[in-house]
Amino acid sequence: MLAYTDRIKEIARALLTDCRVELVIGFRKGTVPMMNEPCFINSPDEADQLVWDSNCGINLANYLANRTEKIGIVAKGCDSRNIATHIIENKIGRDQLFIIGVPCQGMIDRRKVNAMFDGEVREVVESDGLVTVRGADFEKSFEKSELLQQNCSVCTHRNPVIFDEMAADPVDEQQGVDRYADVREIEAMDPQQRWDAFEKLLAPCIRCYACRNACPLCYCPTCFVDEARPQWVGKSQNPVDVRTFHFLRAYHCAGRCTDCGACERACPVGINMRVFTKKLEKDCFESFGWEAGLSPDVRPPLDTYRPEDPDDFIK
Amino acid sequence: MEHMGIEPGRLQFSWVSSAESTKFVKVVNEVSETIKKLGPNDRFVKKEIKVA
Amino acid sequence: MEMIKIDKKDWNKGLDRSRKTYRLVGPVKRAGEDLAGFYELADKEHPDMGAADTVLSAKSVVYPQTEVMFRYTTDKNSPDCNRLKRPAADYSPRAVIGIRPYDAAAILMLKKNFDTPDYRDPYWCDAYEACTFVGLAVDAPSSTDFSTSTGSGPFSEKGLDVLLVDMAGHYLAKVLTDKGAAYMKAAGWQRAADAKAAAQQIEKKKKAAEALIVSSVSFDKIARKSILDLYKADFWDDVAFSCINCGTCTYVCPTCWCFDIQDESKGKTGVRYKNWDSCMYPLFSLHGSGHNPRGTKTMRARQRFMHKLKYFLDKYDDGIMCVGCGRCVRSCPVNIDIRRVCELMNRYGPDPDACAV
Structure with a gap:
């Protein structure tokens, strides 16, 4: 990880020194354990701020939409897929970007780590795949693989799909992972059980919209929940409105979601709203063989028609 | 929708040309029959806001 | 007692x-x-x-x-x-x-x-x-x-x-x-x-x-700084860059009090209720004309900190509008830290305590 950071700094410094970009978007060290803060730097002396470790779960593609500058951006596998999606959707031009690719080995699930201990987690250090968690009166080490975010543990695209320069050699992709066990669990339920399961899932939601705003796909100038004329969705804590928000947002991400996990990571009350988006991701994969953002040159399934598209749902 | 817990059959898709009147009647009858069997929809129906 | x-x-x-x-x-x-x-x-x-x-x-x-104000x-x-x-x-x-x-x-x-x-x-x-x-x-x-x-x-x-x-x-x-x-x-x-x-x-x-308390903020100099100087300070773009404009900080905050009023009607009856609102939302300050005086996320993030750490301080002369619970620090999805912002504001510009020369 240290080597990654050094290399990212070097590349960023060179880019800014040679004026090849106006700013570089990356991460700087956070102020609490397991958090780094997305930041931009626009002078070579600031390159030393940049860091890379297993706490860079925020998807940096989120900071690109509609920007007009030339930008250097640090991108792990999922970030790069969302950058490709942005390019397809004309939110940024490929020629505006210098992508510093980072082969990713997964991000730490800070919620999971915090939940493992009674006391407060004060420090989390990682070295060579080993993560040590310390509190005021405890210390425990884990294999990093035990602490990964769920989406990272089933990720099959750890290496950036597009990049201009890599910060390290590609890592091996995970083989034989079962990506959709959680979705199948819901599929196995009857309608009432499903309804109840989602009711329970969404009960703690406070509609802060952190999931939406952390999502690189959610760049609409005005979200449908914010529309006032007409007003599509009520704004109270009514469970119907809360659910409408979540499932419509998921629909808007159909065929675009890369399961980067930014939404779940951002949620202050620990809702796994990925069970919505993942169902659509699974359907897109099964119906169209589609995985979002693998190339900026292929049109997504929802804006293309092929005669062989499945249509057995139409009577 | 079904994934969310809406009963199968409540939401249906069909493609009927303006020339296919018999198919149209058939589809409408089938849909209303299914829906009647399911009964009134109580999901996505807003109940009163709770007073604290 | x-x-x-x-x-x-x-x-x-x-x-x-x-x-x-x-x-x-x-x-x-x-x-x-x-x-x-x-x-x-x-x-x-x-x-x-x-x-x-x-x-x-x-x-x-x-x-x-969410709280119902009245029905009609x-x-x-x-x-x-x-x-x-x-x-x-x-x-x-x-x-x-x-x-x-x-x-x-x-x-x-x-x-x-x-x-x-x-x-x-x-x-x-x-x-x-x-x-x-x-x-x-x-x-x-x-x-x-x-x-x-x-x-x-x-x-x-x-x-x-x-x-x-x-x-x-x-x-x-x-x-x-x-x-x-x-x-x-x-x-x-x-x-x-x-x-x-x-x-x-x-x-x-x-x-x-x-x-056992290990963190602190100082705001002793903020009251004596000009609102406009702080408002125009050069650090806001850096502070706000990572902000995704969600309402987490304001919703977890014990001191944030802003609310929005909504009507929902059906047929001839209706209900008016108030909801928590957040200055992080573009809708918060959007005018009926379509103009938004806080049109960018930097402006919105600045508003939150200026209100808590400057306007409130000036208006009530009773400290900042923050009790130091640390919830926003822990819950912010992108790790924006009010302690850091408070420090930036307190240190910004000429030191009001410095000797005049």
């Missing part, structure tokens, strides 16, 4: 006894793994008096996220036609058990907004008056707790009716108000402790807890 000793084995019994005259509210796990917030306790349900604090503050007890009907056949009727809500006495001292201090800040000589928000005031705040002193402050530098603190008594101090086998209860005494009576906790010894024990624990 009375000191009462409550044996832990009498704790749940007392709570249950008080249910005859009080509705109980406290931190409990509801719907999810987290200790998300303060909820009304069901029968036989007891508050979680552990060390972990809730994700959301206790403000919802007096200021629910335009039906000519109804005797209530065109009348705005406030719904009957339960304002019988409620006891808020296990509220943290900084949250109680925050409720006094909310009071500055909802209960003023000119305007009195009946919803907030009625709920507030119904409450007895039975606080739990914080023995092991988190590393993001900076309450001592905001005028609150782990053992602060501001806004509380009773302060409980956990002494392992028992609680020492410092009764601070008549309301507090009435609650203790209702719970049947009446065993007086030796006041002097108890005060000493509490003082000792207080010192120990305060010593």
